[in-house]
Amino acid sequence: MPYDRFIPFTKYDVINLCAQLLPEPESFKQFSHLLSSLIHHQYYTHLESLKYHYAPFDPNSDTRKIKQLTAEQKAAHQSEFAKGFAQILNAANYEKITQDDLQDALNEESLFKVRLAVEFDDFAEVVFYRRGESQKTEVLTSWWGIRKKPLQFTNYDRVAVFIRFKDADYFAAKNKQPLGYEPNSTIVKLFQNVPKADLEMLFPNSEVKMRPIDKAVIASSALVGGAVVLVTKLGASIVLLAALLSFWLGWRSEEVHMGQQHFITFAIGMGVFGGFIFKEWSKFKNRKIRFMKALSDNLYFKNLDNNAGVFHTLVDSAQEEDVKEALLAYTFLLNSPKGLSPTQLDEKIEAWFEQQHHCLLDFEINDALQKLTKMQLVNKQNEIFTAIPLHQAKASLDKQWDDLFKFS
Incomplete structure (x- = not known):
């Protein structure tokens, strides 16, 4: 597994861990505050762009529109939003779930004891992203707890979903309406702790279907119960009716007589049989309702955010990842006066996480060095990077903060 x-530590934990590696921890924390503030300001622009481009098709919007946009203008907004959303997810260190991975997930044995069907044709675009992948084991029970089966599965700590529905013409042609969403709308959702095999439950149009074993249980119960009702409640009446029919058709010479008592008994039996049929149909519907409730209960605890709230959360996560990466790279360069190459710095940080914190990760060294270079916190000579002194770094960041707004 790659x-x-x-980086599975908070920004504040990373600041404290880095401060412990330096001789001036308080000065470093001041530097960290300046760095975080500048990066926060940079991401403010990204957030405003996402809000602007998502506004025309935000299903949760409570503001008025000054003018109606054309289809071409909406398409342009959707395109820009999709591009910006993908950039934020990448900055927050999310990985795109490929179509092959998604198809494998749909084919795997599910932890969730419900079979779901998804109408993929309803979507113009579907993209899944995940962050944090681990192997877990859970014991599945069946046959009222008698049978227990351990199942190893891949779990995603975070899953972001980007879905764009097809236009109104498609749904009109199929004589259907997407439940809860407008045609040609775009939805984004964020979930936590999702088993890879259960990704299909994150689709907005997933429908509960009976598993073969569920159908077999209900069918066998109905057949046995129906046979018992027919024999005990309608057996004698059915034999009598069969004899009467045979006499009318000429297959029987002996006349058959049916009195009022026979008809009353037959009517009561048919009422009992009808009640049994209704009971079995209700059992089928109730079982499906229980499955739908299990699905909604499961999603209730896994759902973290929806639509506009998702990219607010992701922007915050992206800027924290940038801060953590920049602080770690600067700290280790500061502790290496002769400088380090990108490969040496990358290996040093990854080894420190593994040895000191039992954490395996693929540190984003290029992003970190690009950020430090852009903020003029490192020097580069012959592919060797060195960090500028801490007091000089604080002065540089302070000047950049002061220069953010200059009006004549």
């Missing part, structure tokens, strides 16, 4: 780029 290592994740995500």
